[in-house]
Amino acid sequence: MRVKLSLIALCLAMVAMLAACGGEAEKKAEEKAAPAETAKLVLGVAGAHSGDLASYGLPSVNAAKLAAAKINAAGGVNGAMVEVVAQDDQCKPELATNAATKMLSDGVKIVLGHICSGATKAALPIYLDGKIVVMSPSATNPPLTQSGEYPNFFRTIAPDDAQAALEVDFAKSLGLKKAAIIHDKGDYGKGFASFCKQFIDADADIEAVLFEGVTPGAVDYSAVVQKIKGSGADCVIFGGYHPEASKIVTGMRKKGLEIPFLSDDGVKDDTFIKVAGKYAEGVYATGPKDFSSNAIYQEAVAAHKAEFNADPGPFFPEAYSAALALLNAVQVAGSTDYDAVMNALRTSYVDTAVGKIKFDAKGDAEGVGFSVYQVKDGKYAEVK
Amino acid sequence: MDYFLELFLGGLTRGSIYALIALGYTMVYGIIELINFAHGEIYMIGAFTGLIVAGLLTMLGFPGISILAIAVVCAIIWAAAYGYTIEKVAYKPLRGAQRLSPLISAIGMSIFLQNYVMLSQTSDFLPFPELIPEFGFMEGLGSIMSSSELVIILATVAACIGLTLFIKFTKLGKAMRATAQNRKMAMLVGINVDMVISATFVIGSSLAAVGGVLIASHIGQINYFIGFIAGIKAFTAAVLGGIGSIPGAMLGALVLGLTEAFATGYVSSDYEDVFAFCLLVLILIFRPSGIMGKEKTQKV
Numbered sequence: 001m002r003v004k005l006s007l008i009a010l011c012l013a014m015v016a017m018l019a020a021c022g023g024e025a026e027k028k029a030e031e032k033a034a035p036a037e038t039a040k041l042v043l044g045v046a047g048a049h050s051g052d053l054a055s056y057g058l059p060s061v062n063a064a065k066l067a068a069a070k071i072n073a074a075g076g077v078n079g080a081m082v083e084v085v086a087q088d089d090q091c092k093p094e095l096a097t098n099a100a101t102k103m104l105s106d107g108v109k110i111v112l113g114h115i116c117s118g119a120t121k122a123a124l125p126i127y128l129d130g131k132i133v134v135m136s137p138s139a140t141n142p143p144l145t146q147s148g149e150y151p152n153f154f155r156t157i158a159p160d161d162a163q164a165a166l167e168v169d170f171a172k173s174l175g176l177k178k179a180a181i182i183h184d185k186g187d188y189g190k191g192f193a194s195f196c197k198q199f200i201d202a203d204a205d206i207e208a209v210l211f212e213g214v215t216p217g218a219v220d221y222s223a224v225v226q227k228i229k230g231s232g233a234d235c236v237i238f239g240g241y242h243p244e245a246s247k248i249v250t251g252m253r254k255k256g257l258e259i260p261f262l263s264d265d266g267v268k269d270d271t272f273i274k275v276a277g278k279y280a281e282g283v284y285a286t287g288p289k290d291f292s293s294n295a296i297y298q299e300a301v302a303a304h305k306a307e308f309n310a311d312p313g314p315f316f317p318e319a320y321s322a323a324l325a326l327l328n329a330v331q332v333a334g335s336t337d338y339d340a341v342m343n344a345l346r347t348s349y350v351d352t353a354v355g356k357i358k359f360d361a362k363g364d365a366e367g368v369g370f371s372v373y374q375v376k377d378g379k380y381a382e383v384k
Numbered sequence: 385m386d387y388f389l390e391l392f393l394g395g396l397t398r399g400s401i402y403a404l405i406a407l408g409y410t411m412v413y414g415i416i417e418l419i420n421f422a423h424g425e426i427y428m429i430g431a432f433t434g435l436i437v438a439g440l441l442t443m444l445g446f447p448g449i450s451i452l453a454i455a456v457v458c459a460i461i462w463a464a465a466y467g468y469t470i471e472k473v474a475y476k477p478l479r480g481a482q483r484l485s486p487l488i489s490a491i492g493m494s495i496f497l498q499n500y501v502m503l504s505q506t507s508d509f510l511p512f513p514e515l516i517p518e519f520g521f522m523e524g525l526g527s528i529m530s531s532s533e534l535v536i537i538l539a540t541v542a543a544c545i546g547l548t549l550f551i552k553f554t555k556l557g558k559a560m561r562a563t564a565q566n567r568k569m570a571m572l573v574g575i576n577v578d579m580v581i582s583a584t585f586v587i588g589s590s591l592a593a594v595g596g597v598l599i600a601s602h603i604g605q606i607n608y609f610i611g612f613i614a615g616i617k618a619f620t621a622a623v624l625g626g627i628g629s630i631p632g633a634m635l636g637a638l639v640l641g642l643t644e645a646f647a648t649g650y651v652s653s654d655y656e657d658v659f660a661f662c663l664l665v666l667i668l669i670f671r672p673s674g675i676m677g678k679e680k681t682q683k684v
Binding site: 185212213214215217218219220222223224226227229230242243246247250251254255271274275276277279 | 387390391394395397398401402508509510511530532533599602603604605607609610612613614617644645648649652653654656657
């Protein structure tokens with residue numbers, strides 16, 4: 001027995017030694033490579049780079065690399081070469097704080113990320129203490145900017161409530177007075193519906209006559225349709241995804257309820273039109289503005305194809321724009337000084353893949369947002 | 385009053401669908417005391433068969449109403465074939481095993497069929513054509529009830545009456561009742577029990593397939609997952625009415641459908657499932673064997 005134990009101890013010791021040696025060897029190799037470099041500017045990229053949400057985070061790493069390559073080719077930022085350093089948080093708050101601490105201890109001054117709202121929120125206090133400027137391509141949770149707690153936080157995507165505000169404004173512009181708000185009880189759908197209700201309640205011209213959740217996957221929604229009818233609503237605002245939306249619209253139209261149906265970007269999906277068929281005609285849905293005609297966006301996508309031989313993933317244009325905006329701000333500020341960079345972000349316009357943008361006092365990009373689309377002849381067309 | 389009537393008819397429609405599926409659960413349980421969790425998938429397969437056949441016939445230019453009839457018949461045949469095969473593959477080899485084994489086998493079958501359809505078809509939602517045409521004479525009623533709802537309710541009533549008569553008056557029905565009462569005894573008096581069990585699966589699957597095609601045509605979309613929730617609800621209905629009892633399954637399904645409709649209409653659709661399952665719990669507390677279920681003396 002004792003022999004066995006000592007054998008195990010020996011094995012462990014050997015493994016530990018090997019690991020230590022390996023680490024040292026790597027360090028030496030790094031040291032050798034380092035001296036050749038000139039001045040450099042580190043762009044931190046934090047987000048989910050592994051785990052089940054990696055598909056949302058990895059495009060931003062690629063976007064940062066492409067943006068850095070483009071700027072380095074043009075001589076860098078104030079003569080410094082941009083280097084991208086990625087930190088993985090798997091969209092988990094506890095790992096996000098680790099990533100933020102690592103950025104802080106490495107002396108990174110500008111960070112692109114994080115990807116998920118929850119992880120972003122967890123990491124922000126650390127960045128704030130360390131005077132690091134953070135810009136997310138995808139964290140849409142409204143309080144991140146609107147609470148005013150994090151002046152160092154910016155984003156190149158519109159917050160969740162912007163879509164609801166647009167929806168309500170649009171409903172008012174159609175002259176609608178009574179809205180039945182339906183949602184799918186999910187985080188996204190109910191969140192959107194709640195924002196709509198909040199804006200409608202605050203408005204004297206339009207009122208919410210119904211606010212209810214439906215169960216996704218239920219056999220049919222005829223009772224809800226009858227309820228909408230009984231409520232005397234002159235429009236339906238739906239928060240959720242297309243399977244439920246198409247069922248509700250079909251039910252409404254079959255019952256002869258021809259009032260407008262307005263929804264969100266979960267419904268601005270071609271599958272919705274395919275499934276709801278003729279009943280989809282005339283349905284309104286908000287969705288992100290279309291960037292595909294933007295020259296910088298097209299160029300970035302082409303570069304992505306050339307470099308990685310694949311189509312870019314979600315939030316790629318937002319991430320690419322965020323990298324450009326951050327690097328541009330450093331260029332304008334002349335240094336990575338915290339206040340100067342923040343001032344530059346708020347005051348100077350920059351051409352990005354999501355259009356010519358600058359940031360408002362709260363940190364949201366101006367001009368980035370949503371458009372209203374309507375189904376016409378089996379296609380979503382932007383409502384001008 | 386109109387509002388009440390509308391909710392009532394909506395609940396009736398939903399209850400009818402539950403009834404068509406619940407009959408399969410309750411018959412199988414009545415005969416071999418197995419809860420066939422793959423039954424919801426049979427309903428889904430029926431709907432998919434209907435979709436494929438309807439698409440094919442539309443392409444060949446068949447007239448409207450004949451498409452419905454042929455699609456229903458094909459769905460019945462195909463789903464019945466599936467029901468028969470499932471019983472032979474997943475349950476028959478386990479007939480002598482303890483009760484938990486076939487139950488697990490049923491759950492496995494359900495997951496297998498879901499994934500099989502997902503892989504062979506698609507995981508997307510698919511549009512389902514409106515097979516049930518609008519009736520001219522319904523125009524005045526159109527705001528209260530659509531033609532597809534009427535067809536669903538009538539089809540369910542017809543299926544229930546037909547099934548009851550079948551079980552009461554045919555030789556096979558008699559054999560089914562005998563097997564349900566005591567399988568060993570039935571075997572001893574010369575009833576081909578295997579055949580009876582297969583017949584039960586075939587009949588239950590056919591009813592579910594009819595429900596699948598009708599409801600898919602009513603709501604206009606299907607995907608591989610529709611059988612899961614419909615199956616759970618129908619199973620609840622069967623338990624509510626007293627599992628093993630055919631009139632119980634029909635009553636339980638109607639009670640469940642109406643409860644959901646009224647809970648949505650007068651309280652909120654948020655609480656649709658809450659009310660449905662509260663009702664189940666209450667009934668099971670006060671009548672453990674369900675509304676129409678018989679108290680059974682435990683065999684010792």
